[in-house]
Amino acid sequence: EVQLVQSGAEVKKPGESLKISCKGSGYSFTSYWIGWVRQMPGKGLEWMGIIYPGDSDTRYSPSFQGQVTISADKSISTAYLQWSSLKASDTAMYYCARYGKLLPIGGASNWGQGTLVTVSS
Amino acid sequence: QSALTQPASVSGSPGQSITISCTGTSSDVGGYNYVSWYQQHPGKAPKLMIYEVSNRPSGVSNRFSGSKSGNTASLTISGLQAEDEADYYCSSYTSSSTHVFGGGTKLTVL
Numbered sequence: 001e002v003q004l005v006q007s008g009a010e011v012k013k014p015g016e017s018l019k020i021s022c023k024g025s026g027y028s029f030t031s032y033w034i035g036w037v038r039q040m041p042g043k044g045l046e047w048m049g050i051i052y053p054g055d056s057d058t059r060y061s062p063s064f065q066g067q068v069t070i071s072a073d074k075s076i077s078t079a080y081l082q083w084s085s086l087k088a089s090d091t092a093m094y095y096c097a098r099y100g101k102l103l104p105i106g107g108a109s110n111w112g113q114g115t116l117v118t119v120s121s
Numbered sequence: 122q123s124a125l126t127q128p129a130s131v132s133g134s135p136g137q138s139i140t141i142s143c144t145g146t147s148s149d150v151g152g153y154n155y156v157s158w159y160q161q162h163p164g165k166a167p168k169l170m171i172y173e174v175s176n177r178p179s180g181v182s183n184r185f186s187g188s189k190s191g192n193t194a195s196l197t198i199s200g201l202q203a204e205d206e207a208d209y210y211c212s213s214y215t216s217s218s219t220h221v222f223g224g225g226t227k228l229t230v231l
Contacts, residue, residue, distance in 0.1 A: 035220065037167075044124075044225035045159070045167065045210050059218050062122060095166055105214045107157030107172030114166055 002026040004034075004096050004112035011118045012086050019082035020115045022096030029077035030054040033099035035108060036070060036081045040092040048094075050104050051079060059104060086119045093117075125150065125211055125223035132229040138199040141226045143211030144192060149221055151192035155214035158187055158196045161225075162207045170209075171196060198228070206230040 007021040022034060035050040049060040053072040060070070072079040079096055094115045097108035126144040133139040143150065143158075150156055158171040169178050171187035174194060184199045194213070198205055211223040 037222075044208075045161075045212075045222045046124075047212065047220045047222050050220070061219050061221070062217075097167075104218060104220075105153075105155045107155075107169045107178075107212070108159075108167075109169050109172070109178060111166040111168070 002098065002110045004098060004110055006094075006096060006112040006115045009116040009118070011120070013121055014086060014088055014119055016086050016119075017082070017084050018086055018117065019080050020094060020117065022079045022081075022112050024077045024079070024098065027098075030074050032101050033104045034072065034079040035097050035099050035104075036068075036079075037095045037097060037108075038064075038092045039095065039114075048081070050099060052104070053077075053079065086117075088119050088121075090117060091119045122149070122215055122217065122219070122221050125213060125221055127209075127211060127223040127226045129224070130227045130229065132231055133198075133201045134231045135201050135203065137201050138197060139201060139228065140198075141196045141209055141211075141228070143194040143196070143213075143223050145194075145213055145221070146192055148216040149213040150189065150194050150211075152216060153214045154189070156187065156189055156194040157212045158185075159210045159212065160205075160207045161210065167210065201230050203230050 036048040038046045048064045096112040098110040100106040159167040175187040
């Protein structure tokens with residue numbers, strides 16, 4: 001069974017750094033793209049970026065380029081989303097999702113449970 | 122890139138059919154057959170309902186169907202059921218090798 005298990009909820013202060021994780025299992029982690037999606041409170045889904053764990057090829061939405069860093073450690077089948085300096089506006093639920101095999105196309109067939117990030121002074 | 126355009130809300134009675142539109146540009150919806158639709162119930166993760174414009178993943182009811190014409194994709198739900206009440210999002214692959222979501226549509230089953 002394909003599973004994506006995300007790290008737990010985080011409460012941080014503005015200016016702090018953060019790295020959240022998404023561990024894949026039940027499939028060849030290096031062969032499928034993993035994407036990250038933001039959902040701010042009461043708002044819609046926003047596509048942030050995507051990574052191919054096989055070679056760490058990464059694509060970012062223009063809205064998130066330079067604001068976050070997406071990475072992956074294929075040795076432990078885990079993808080990451082990180083911030084160097086959080087802002088209150090980063091408060092949101094963050095989802096990871098598994099996309100296509102080899103190419104970053106098609107739908108996201110499997111989703112993590114979400115990680116709630118709260119940034120407040 | 123701008124979000125795809127969806128109606129904020131649609132509604133229908135049980136047993137009826139509804140259609141949700143998703144309008145983009147030739148750089149996303151119109152340029153690729155990689156439009157997907159997701160269902161999201163409150164407090165839950167999104168669920169893939171349609172991929173590559175009109176394909177249903179295993180386990181998704183055949184009451185859900187997708188289509189595309191030009192820069193507009195559509196999701197049709199026939200035989201509406203109470204459990205279909207949720208938010209629906211379209212998404213498309215883009216010419217920048219990224220993806221983009223629509224703003225979301227709240228479906229109310231009357």
